[in-house]
Amino acid sequence: MSKDFFRNRNAEAGFATRAIHLGYDPASENGALTPPIYQTSTYAFETVEQGAAYFAGTQPGYVYGRTRNPTQALLEERIASLEGAEAALALSSGMAAISATCWTLLKAGDRVLADKILYGNSYALLSRGLEKFGINAEFLDFTNPQEVERAAETPFRFAYFETPANPNLRLIDIAAISAIARKSGAFTIVDNTFATPVLQRPVRHGADLVIHSATKYLGGHGDLLAGVVAGREDLVKDIRAQGLRYMTGGTISPLTAFLVLRGLKTLELRILQHAKSAEAIAGFLAEQPGVSSVSYPGLAQGAARGVYERQMRGGGGLVSFEIDGGIERGRRFMNGLKLVSRAVSLGDAETLIQHPASMTHALYSAEERARHGISDGLIRLSVGLETTEDLLDDIATALRSA
Ligand code: 7XF
Numbered sequence: 001m002s003k004d005f006f007r008n009r010n011a012e013a014g015f016a017t018r019a020i021h022l023g024y025d026p027a028s029e030n031g032a033l034t035p036p037i038y039q040t041s042t043y044a045f046e047t048v049e050q051g052a053a054y055f056a057g058t059q060p061g062y063v064y065g066r067t068r069n070p071t072q073a074l075l076e077e078r079i080a081s082l083e084g085a086e087a088a089l090a091l092s093s094g095m096a097a098i099s100a101t102c103w104t105l106l107k108a109g110d111r112v113l114a115d116k117i118l119y120g121n122s123y124a125l126l127s128r129g130l131e132k133f134g135i136n137a138e139f140l141d142f143t144n145p146q147e148v149e150r151a152a153e154t155p156f157r158f159a160y161f162e163t164p165a166n167p168n169l170r171l172i173d174i175a176a177i178s179a180i181a182r183k184s185g186a187f188t189i190v191d192n193t194f195a196t197p198v199l200q201r202p203v204r205h206g207a208d209l210v211i212h213s214a215t216k217y218l219g220g221h222g223d224l225l226a227g228v229v230a231g232r233e234d235l236v237k238d239i240r241a242q243g244l245r246y247m248t249g250g251t252i253s254p255l256t257a258f259l260v261l262r263g264l265k266t267l268e269l270r271i272l273q274h275a276k277s278a279e280a281i282a283g284f285l286a287e288q289p290g291v292s293s294v295s296y297p298g299l300a301q302g303a304a305r306g307v308y309e310r311q312m313r314g315g316g317g318l319v320s321f322e323i324d325g326g327i328e329r330g331r332r333f334m335n336g337l338k339l340v341s342r343a344v345s346l347g348d349a350e351t352l353i354q355h356p357a358s359m360t361h362a363l364y365s366a367e368e369r370a371r372h373g374i375s376d377g378l379i380r381l382s383v384g385l386e387t388t389e390d391l392l393d394d395i396a397t398a399l400r401s402a
Pocket of ligand 1: 191225226346
């Protein structure tokens with residue numbers, strides 16, 4: 001499909017069409033249907049003057065592989081389009097994306113507001129990591145915008161949160177928090193890893209930057225690590241020029257960029273299937289007498305229901321729950337699973353189960369977990385793409401024998 005398809009249409013092409021075709025014309029690469037992997041670390045300049053102009057940015061051109069590669073550039077163009085963002089930057093992991101963003105936007109003396117419930121290493125970076133450099137992070141309950149509004153009376157640089165949040169899947173109102181931040185002259189950064197742009201586009205609700213661990217659904221096959229930051233062009237440009245170029249060097253490899261591009265082609269299909277199975281499993285768990293609580297965005301109640309309806313178009317592939325009998329019975333249940341794999345990470349074709357308190361959130365101290373509301377009995381299930389009935393069978397059998 002030629003680039004003219006995108007240029008000539010008045011309406012934007014659909015999500016899946018853009019995920020498969022945007023920004024690539026096979027005619028420009030000998031008719032190759034699949035975009036090539038530019039396996040190169042550096043680029044030859046025709047003249048010294050041309051090289052100098054590329055470095056100065058007065059002429060567009062590739063210079064050196066740490067900051068940009070054509071395979072990476074195509075990935076960035078597609079993700080920006082899918083998120084409805086002005087620009088995107090791909091990096092070597094989700095943590096590379098988050099740290100490059102922090103090192104670029106923050107300086108000593110700055111203050112950051114963050115939700116209490118974050119992926120363990122994001123929490124460790126914002127609390128213990130930034131503290132070493134004289135930056136203070138305050139952790140609030142972002143499900144209560146009044147609490148954020150009160151904290152916003154003192155200047156802060158950005159508001160940072162995940163929605164749905166890792167690991168308990170609670171939802172945060174992106175538009176409400178963005179409005180508070182904007183009024184205070186602060187940015188809003190949303191980690192959209194769990195929803196993906198198929199289900200939620202934070203930029204549309206006022207976020208300035210969107211973070212992804214592309215290791216998860218964007219890659220989708222459990223075979224790579226990658227990260228993304230998308231959003232305002234001026235910010236993304238600075239994060240590439242500073243946070244990536246000389247503060248982290250967290251470059252995505254050309255092969256990894258290619259694999260994420262391959263993952264994007266089936267992103268919408270996969271997410272809708274993950275969500276279909278996850279909804280069935282969440283419904284099943286909610287009916288079991290030995291299951292004390294189930295959290296699934298698609299089943300959100302009360303105020304969270306409104307947030308869900310305003311900003312998401314599906315519940316996604318994760319389910320978190322607690323079973324009666326505490327962590328001991330939880331361990332027996334997890335060890336009894338035959339099809340479901342005991343593993344951290346999420347968003348893969350394989351269904352994965354893990355125990356946040358001892359795994360993904362072990363960097364929160366026991367006291368911090370208690371204070372922030374991360375229960376020691378919580379179990380997080382990333383529902384994969386296996387046949388739904390097989391997953392239900394495995395879970396039912398393990399629950400019975402626990
Ligand atoms: O550096 P990574 O690609 O692993 O991404 C970090 C990251 C950032 N944001 C969110 C919401 C995440 O969940 C992650 C990684 N989480 C995995 C998990 O929760 O299973 C990591 C396994 S320890």
